[in-house]
Amino acid sequence: MGKVQERKAKLHDRLIDVAEAQIIEGGLSTVKARDLARKAECALGAIYNVFDDINDLVMAVNARTFHKLGEAVSAAVKDAHDEGPNDQLIAMSKAYLGFAAENTDLWRALFDLEMSSESKVPEWYLAELAQLFTHIAHPLARLFPDLPRDELDLMVRALFSSVHGIVLLGLEKRISGVPRPQIEHMIAQVLSQIGK
Amino acid sequence: MGKVQERKAKLHDRLIDVAEAQIIEGGLSTVKARDLARKAECALGAIYNVFDDINDLVMAVNARTFHKLGEAVSAAVKDAHDEGPNDQLIAMSKAYLGFAAENTDLWRALFDLEMSSESKVPEWYLAELAQLFTHIAHPLARLFPDLPRDELDLMVRALFSSVHGIVLLGLEKRISGVPRPQIEHMIAQVLSQIGK
Numbered sequence: 001m002g003k004v005q006e007r008k009a010k011l012h013d014r015l016i017d018v019a020e021a022q023i024i025e026g027g028l029s030t031v032k033a034r035d036l037a038r039k040a041e042c043a044l045g046a047i048y049n050v051f052d053d054i055n056d057l058v059m060a061v062n063a064r065t066f067h068k069l070g071e072a073v074s075a076a077v078k079d080a081h082d083e084g085p086n087d088q089l090i091a092m093s094k095a096y097l098g099f100a101a102e103n104t105d106l107w108r109a110l111f112d113l114e115m116s117s118e119s120k121v122p123e124w125y126l127a128e129l130a131q132l133f134t135h136i137a138h139p140l141a142r143l144f145p146d147l148p149r150d151e152l153d154l155m156v157r158a159l160f161s162s163v164h165g166i167v168l169l170g171l172e173k174r175i176s177g178v179p180r181p182q183i184e185h186m187i188a189q190v191l192s193q194i195g196k
Numbered sequence: 197m198g199k200v201q202e203r204k205a206k207l208h209d210r211l212i213d214v215a216e217a218q219i220i221e222g223g224l225s226t227v228k229a230r231d232l233a234r235k236a237e238c239a240l241g242a243i244y245n246v247f248d249d250i251n252d253l254v255m256a257v258n259a260r261t262f263h264k265l266g267e268a269v270s271a272a273v274k275d276a277h278d279e280g281p282n283d284q285l286i287a288m289s290k291a292y293l294g295f296a297a298e299n300t301d302l303w304r305a306l307f308d309l310e311m312s313s314e315s316k317v318p319e320w321y322l323a324e325l326a327q328l329f330t331h332i333a334h335p336l337a338r339l340f341p342d343l344p345r346d347e348l349d350l351m352v353r354a355l356f357s358s359v360h361g362i363v364l365l366g367l368e369k370r371i372s373g374v375p376r377p378q379i380e381h382m383i384a385q386v387l388s389q390i391g392k
Binding site: 111151154155157158159160161162163164165166168169170172178182185186187189190193194195196 | 307347350351353354355356357358359360361362364365366368374378381382383385386389390391392
């Protein structure tokens with residue numbers, strides 16, 4: 001790799017670090033090109049030599065976040081290897097909750113950017129999502145061995161969305177916000193009913 | 197009511213109409229005081245004679261939205277009066293989906309404003325939410341007649357959050373977005389499992 005490429009690669013990673021730190025500090029809405037350039041000690045224009053735009057940079061942060069989220073869920077799947085399918089689903093969901101609770105702004109950015117962005121969904125995103133869905137599909141297939149594949153796929157999405165909703169509103173400090181043990185209990189209340 | 201009070205009341209309602217139209221047109225993020233004043237044909241400062249701030253005005257729009265949402269769900273409950281508890285839950289959820297699908301930006305504002313706002317939750321909001329939760333509690337109590345009250349209340353929140361998550365990600369045009377009949381199917385997949 002040539003000197004220029006090397007410098008570009010370093011700036012690329014440094015900008016991701018800086019943007020990630022900013023999302024953690026103040027949330028997605030506080031990510032501004034000028035601040036990032038200052039913190040990464042580069043010219044404002046230099047950002048656009050390594051990223052199409054700020055959206056593209058935040059997507060790179062999201063890639064990192066989504067990968068960490070996937071690792072957290074995978075670890076929970078391994079730990080729950082010998083448990084029943086419902087308990088496996090609950091274990092994964094608790095890992096999802098744990099990640100969202102400990103990385104709330106990074107986790108929110110995964111969804112908030114999508115909602116505001118009109119750009120195409122990157123391949124890596126679909127790959128991470130597919131991996132996450134595969135973890136859910138396994139125990140679900142044990143609960144519904146005769147369910148047609150397309151029905152199973154839809155139910156995987158349905159359960160992921162259900163847990164996401166419980167975590168999202170549960171972590172929302174106001175109105176529907178509840179203490180974390182209660183959020184875990186709500187997840188178990190729903191998932192323990194599946195396939196009964 | 198004196199002339200001044202009357203004028204204030206008219207401006208109050210006109211600003212709610214204008215803000216509501218703006219949310220429908222461009223979403224919550226496009227609501228700007230200056231535009232609202234122009235469209236409501238009042239001075240910028242006049243807004244703050246009838247509302248504490250723009251947040252307070254959007255909350256007034258949300259009050260209207262939440263009330264309409266409550267009416268849509270209540271109507272679904274009445275229509276499903278003779279059905280089983282699972283079908284009643286599904287009917288309510290389909291009404292929730294229908295409202296969210298047809299009033300997406302107004303519905304989003306109900307939650308997005310909360311997330312961004314730090315102000316106190318208004319009484320009317322808690323009242324509307326309590327009403328919504330009561331609709332869910334009835335069929336649920338039929339499914340779990342022996343469930344302690346606090347367990348039931350938590351499960352009501354859990355199911356509301358689950359359906360909210362399915363609707364939220366389902367309507368999200370990208371990544372997890374699916375056609376509306378599939379969203380309805382996902383809701384039924386989960387809710388039909390409850391209390392089995």
